[in-house]
Amino acid sequence: MAQKTLKQPAPSASGVDSDLAKRLLRDMMLVRRFEEKAAEAYALGKIGGFLHLSIGEEAVAAGATSVLRRDDYSISTYREHGHCLVKGSDPRRVMAELFGRRDGLSKGKGGSMHLFDKTVNFLGGHAIVGAHLPLAAGVGFAIQYRGGDQVVVCYFGDGAVPEGEFHEALNLSSLWKLPVIFLCENNRYAMGTSLERALAETEIWKFGRAYNIPCEPVDGMDVLAVRDVAARAVERARTEHTPTLIEARTYRFRGHSMRDPAGAVYRTKEEVEREKLRDPIVLFRNRALESRWLTDADVRAIEKDVNDVIDEAVAFADASPEPPVEWLLTDIYKEGAENRAREGAENRAREN
Amino acid sequence: MAQKTLKQPAPSASGVDSDLAKRLLRDMMLVRRFEEKAAEAYALGKIGGFLHLSIGEEAVAAGATSVLRRDDYSISTYREHGHCLVKGSDPRRVMAELFGRRDGLSKGKGGSMHLFDKTVNFLGGHAIVGAHLPLAAGVGFAIQYRGGDQVVVCYFGDGAVPEGEFHEALNLSSLWKLPVIFLCENNRYAMGTSLERALAETEIWKFGRAYNIPCEPVDGMDVLAVRDVAARAVERARTEHTPTLIEARTYRFRGHSMRDPAGAVYRTKEEVEREKLRDPIVLFRNRALESRWLTDADVRAIEKDVNDVIDEAVAFADASPEPPVEWLLTDIYKEGAENRAREGAENRAREN
Amino acid sequence: MKAQKTAPVRTEMAVMTYREALNLALREEMHRDDRVFVIGEEVGLYEGAYKVTQGLLKEFGPRRVIDTPIAESGFTGVGIGAAMVGLRPVVEMMTFNFALLALDQIVNSAAKLCYMSGGQYNVPIVIRGPGGPAHQLAAQHSQSMESYFYHVPGLKVVRPTTPMDAKGLLKSSIRDENPVIFIESETLYAMKGEVPDDPDFLIPLGQAVVRREGTDVTVIAYMGMMYRALEAAEELDKEGISIEVVDPRTLRPMDTETIIGSVRKTHRAVVVEAGAGFAGMGSEIASFITEQAFDELDAPVERVTGANAPMPYARNLERAKTPSKETILAAVRRVCYANGD
Amino acid sequence: MKAQKTAPVRTEMAVMTYREALNLALREEMHRDDRVFVIGEEVGLYEGAYKVTQGLLKEFGPRRVIDTPIAESGFTGVGIGAAMVGLRPVVEMMTFNFALLALDQIVNSAAKLCYMSGGQYNVPIVIRGPGGPAHQLAAQHSQSMESYFYHVPGLKVVRPTTPMDAKGLLKSSIRDENPVIFIESETLYAMKGEVPDDPDFLIPLGQAVVRREGTDVTVIAYMGMMYRALEAAEELDKEGISIEVVDPRTLRPMDTETIIGSVRKTHRAVVVEAGAGFAGMGSEIASFITEQAFDELDAPVERVTGANAPMPYARNLERAKTPSKETILAAVRRVCYANGD
Ligand SMILES: Cc1ncc(C[n+]2csc(CCOP(=O)(O)OP(=O)(O)O)c2C)c(N)n1
Ligand SMILES: Cc1ncc(C[n+]2csc(CCOP(=O)(O)OP(=O)(O)O)c2C)c(N)n1
Numbered sequence A, B: 001m002a003q004k005t006l007k008q009p010a011p012s013a014s015g016v017d018s019d020l021a022k023r024l025l026r027d028m029m030l031v032r033r034f035e036e037k038a039a040e041a042y043a044l045g046k047i048g049g050f051l052h053l054s055i056g057e058e059a060v061a062a063g064a065t066s067v068l069r070r071d072d073y074s075i076s077t078y079r080e081h082g083h084c085l086v087k088g089s090d091p092r093r094v095m096a097e098l099f100g101r102r103d104g105l106s107k108g109k110g111g112s113m114h115l116f117d118k119t120v121n122f123l124g125g126h127a128i129v130g131a132h133l134p135l136a137a138g139v140g141f142a143i144q145y146r147g148g149d150q151v152v153v154c155y156f157g158d159g160a161v162p163e164g165e166f167h168e169a170l171n172l173s174s175l176w177k178l179p180v181i182f183l184c185e186n187n188r189y190a191m192g193t194s195l196e197r198a199l200a201e202t203e204i205w206k207f208g209r210a211y212n213i214p215c216e217p218v219d220g221m222d223v224l225a226v227r228d229v230a231a232r233a234v235e236r237a238r239t240e241h242t243p244t245l246i247e248a249r250t251y252r253f254r255g256h257s258m259r260d261p262a263g264a265v266y267r268t269k270e271e272v273e274r275e276k277l278r279d280p281i282v283l284f285r286n287r288a289l290e291s292r293w294l295t296d297a298d299v300r301a302i303e304k305d306v307n308d309v310i311d312e313a314v315a316f317a318d319a320s321p322e323p324p325v326e327w328l329l330t331d332i333y334k335e336g337a338e339n340r341a342r343e344g345a346e347n348r349a350r351e352n
Numbered sequence C, D: 001m002k003a004q005k006t007a008p009v010r011t012e013m014a015v016m017t018y019r020e021a022l023n024l025a026l027r028e029e030m031h032r033d034d035r036v037f038v039i040g041e042e043v044g045l046y047e048g049a050y051k052v053t054q055g056l057l058k059e060f061g062p063r064r065v066i067d068t069p070i071a072e073s074g075f076t077g078v079g080i081g082a083a084m085v086g087l088r089p090v091v092e093m094m095t096f097n098f099a100l101l102a103l104d105q106i107v108n109s110a111a112k113l114c115y116m117s118g119g120q121y122n123v124p125i126v127i128r129g130p131g132g133p134a135h136q137l138a139a140q141h142s143q144s145m146e147s148y149f150y151h152v153p154g155l156k157v158v159r160p161t162t163p164m165d166a167k168g169l170l171k172s173s174i175r176d177e178n179p180v181i182f183i184e185s186e187t188l189y190a191m192k193g194e195v196p197d198d199p200d201f202l203i204p205l206g207q208a209v210v211r212r213e214g215t216d217v218t219v220i221a222y223m224g225m226m227y228r229a230l231e232a233a234e235e236l237d238k239e240g241i242s243i244e245v246v247d248p249r250t251l252r253p254m255d256t257e258t259i260i261g262s263v264r265k266t267h268r269a270v271v272v273e274a275g276a277g278f279a280g281m282g283s284e285i286a287s288f289i290t291e292q293a294f295d296e297l298d299a300p301v302e303r304v305t306g307a308n309a310p311m312p313y314a315r316n317l318e319r320a321k322t323p324s325k326e327t328i329l330a331a332v333r334r335v336c337y338a339n340g341d
């Protein structure tokens, strides 16, 4: 999915060919299908807690990730299924994590909001709004420290912009010239709070100017546009260690989480319906067909493949057992037996 | 010192007359003299802890406060002797606070970093960098809530700009149109860290643009210039509830605190000497004499008055007793006997 | 459950949920005092992430019900600043997990301004919202938060266990002159109970309550753990062990007298808390009981606590993380048979 | 002071200050491991607000000694992010008071990433700096900070009392795979003591030390309070009361065995802590002693704590706020004569 050779330059965003079109469409459809199935599983009680779907926003993850190398990093919020899947994670293990099973990426300990996958440099899954922006800067710092040429993409919502950590992370990244792409998924709402009620400046990309970094808005429903702007940002980060702030304008078709019924209080039905006309998957599929990058048969093949993969993911998750109860007390610290013995002592009261 | 009648409009910053010139010069000299004496007392061990002098920066406090009404608020950092004195606090009680005596503004419990004076609406004295900016927004919120026309001036250093709370406070103040004047005393260093090493954008006033609020830089060594820009900001805040960000460019002639010997590591002697040529008191005194706002006799009279007032303040502080030891356990909560009885119980272990 | 000792006698009772009781308290206090306002994320238009502020925007308008951006330190600071100059903010933390972002404001500003100003400025603010374990919300959204607050001089800390307490304690908190940390629970919002109609019904801060009388063992517990303790008590009744359940309600200031009084009667105590045990609330309660009633204890005070781990997501691990009725039963049996009897 | 039990036998000793010992530990570890870097306010050009990082910028250059703006949450997050991908940051808090601004990063990111990722990502970070009472710095700059950390699963918490410990524990902390909160003290930086030259000298985390042997009462204390306890012990010697002083050194994980072992011998214990007492470290120590050695205690464990107040500025009030030798003496006498003897 992500490129395997490390030194190969990122492909240009123009010059789309059939392979690229297949990949972009497949990535978006994979995320869509994954989340539709997750929603079903949630309704059946197989997934608990909060479940946040990115349906409608798939072009951002797919477009940005398509210009990354496998050894590049990405880091995200609790609405991260898509970011994790397109980075290359095994859908089966992602689904098992949502089900809270032992074969989940995090052994079932993290859940939907805390996906991590070290094998593809996916750094989580963070549920405190704004808190992962400094972490992204830290990853950029480490890349620079080692003299590497990787980059890190940091996805976050419009809701994170008013948080202090947005400001701190952008200032530090600019000051120290860290290879971080701050990619705001502006879906115009933070839960029920619209942009206008949260920010004195609603054109989020303009905040980049305050920190003297390159910044621009992009149509987040257009996967090629996202790819294009991300490619330029990645190039700058790789070669000049320059951070970038991108505002991708997108929309979530569902409610904030499964507990928020479509969000009828804070936005109108008409608005939601209007936005659904910009469905990034439909838009790109049509364009790909029109441009003859793809045939109808290609699209059907992708659809079938994606359905199969996700069905298998659900079956895998269903079959995976619950984590053994002893795992409650593992992974608190990374260390050997000595430390676990101590934890055990502290847990005395509970255990006997 | 501050005007007593509430509804009288702020005097225009142009049209300086003898009264105004006297007041401005006296305010600056009072602060200077106060701090020189405080430095002596610190050397004698009469003042403990941290002592931060604003010597060199007096024009900011004097200029800004000269356009405030007595019922307006100001709030500041740990480098706040000047802001507190010019707002109208009794120098004797300020000095007694620095000495840790019972007649201090805060009964000796706060010290130099935590001056508060409710009688003149001086809201402290805050020693966590950046933390009082949201408080200032809250005071502005309360003014608006009550439909008042007061304003609040919030002094802070260049060092607070990289903190997240700067961003949060400015965004909220702009979004909610709060009557707050954010007045940055940019003395180019946060302890030993120069502006260039702390901020991706060193023209601090420009951050105001990110929040769509009026913003401008001003020569912080020119008391009339500060007065002028503050007057405009106050007017906007009073009549339009518009916050403003002002960057006053100033310089501290002394070290960061009495424990930092003039700061020789992070800045050159030449730089300090060059800046001292811009001494705001000397500049304004000369200008006032040249412009015939003041006579030599006026200046001598102010000097004598100020010296007398500060000598008296020192004598007063010296004579004030230590707070009674029982005061350790008062003012933790505002309440009657019941609550203190409980605190007493909690302190059992210590007391017997 | 036995009637609360502090319940008023002549008031009409209504049955309502814990959530509704909180809502009622807010509405009554907002009617009573124009200085009271509600501020936080989603409190207005959305009517609260957990609907505690339902209807408030409609009833009181946007001047008094203020939606904020996600900026916990900022809007908590706004509340503190407003309180310094005489307003009475009720700041909602959507969940208390996010209060860590505002902790400096709470600890270094709210809790200390009265002291540092020598009593000139007090901060009558309530910071409220749900905290503690919730259902499968995992490590960052499901944790006991009171430990960050009850150690801090200048703060008061409330944990209301019943709908009646939710109303009576929230009203007292709003009327208090000091910063009050008021931590509710997502798992209790839907619980129903009797709540006095009386708009002047108050439960004073700093008063514990005996939820169930008994003679053999005192169990101290609050919030969800209190209900588990009651279940355990019913079961132990059958074995002939009589449990007294005491709910502190306010953790700071702590009503040590009521707790000690109970232990003087039973000579045995078990403290239950949902949070990780090391240096938790249970440590303090066990300590003061031991100090003040050492000679009357027939067994060391037992602490029943959550496992010393972050909260896992998986349902079975989550269940194992928090004390169960069984762990309470086991602890009670230990204090009964270990010694004395 | 008795020799430390864990002191290596064949190593050369140098006499140096606590500050120099920390500095040496940093230098040795930076030489040993290129992944180690130091980041914080004024750590480079200014060489540390308290000069702990003196000379580091010159020796290691700006790649490894990084001055930051005032943005605690930001640069702590940078440290955590860097640690996730394999570096070993040592983050300096100019003073630990400011760590509250980074507490969310520490509690919700650093402490939980290993668990939430099922062990995929660990966070080998040290967050260090001075904390606790300092001289007349008043409420916001003079407070015991450990209580915000030792309750948190996923963190380790160290309080080094001597120069030797400062070196040995800091080196172990840097080599640890987990987030370590390492809280020094402004009042100890100038204190001198013997420190092993050996660049491989380590003191394992989680080991308490007996600072003074005795037979009648165990006093548990760390940092400045440990020295007051030693003074009290000397005085009590004259009265024929023999004090054993135990210093936990690491608060999490706590070495309960060493402490319990001592109490089994003396049958009496006093816990001293500088911070406000309610629900402090002393509560936990008193609790586990009581639980694990109840039948061997001749008196309830006494807690000697700071007053339950913010720190006042005035010198005399400040003095009254923190436990003195006299309050320790009084507590020891109480446990000696209240009971048993
Ligand atoms: C610090 C913090 N405050 C509040 C929350 C509760 N919360 C979770 S998601 C969310 C909205 C975030 O909106 P946005 O950043 O726009 O992302 P989106 O959900 O739209 O993808 C809020 C308020 C949180 N998780 N963290
Ligand atoms: C949150 C926080 N971090 C660090 C400090 C330590 N500190 C005290 S003053 C200061 C420098 C502040 O500089 P600036 O804001 O420019 O104000 P100035 O001292 O120049 O007036 C620092 C780092 C603090 N008090 N609070």
Ligand SMILES: [Mg+2]
Pocket (backbone or CB within 6 Å): A157, A158, A159, A185, A186, A187, A188, A189, A190, A191
């Ligand atoms: Mg959004």
Ligand SMILES: [Mg+2]
Pocket (backbone or CB within 6 Å): B157, B158, B159, B185, B186, B187, B188, B189, B190, B191
């Ligand atoms: Mg400065």
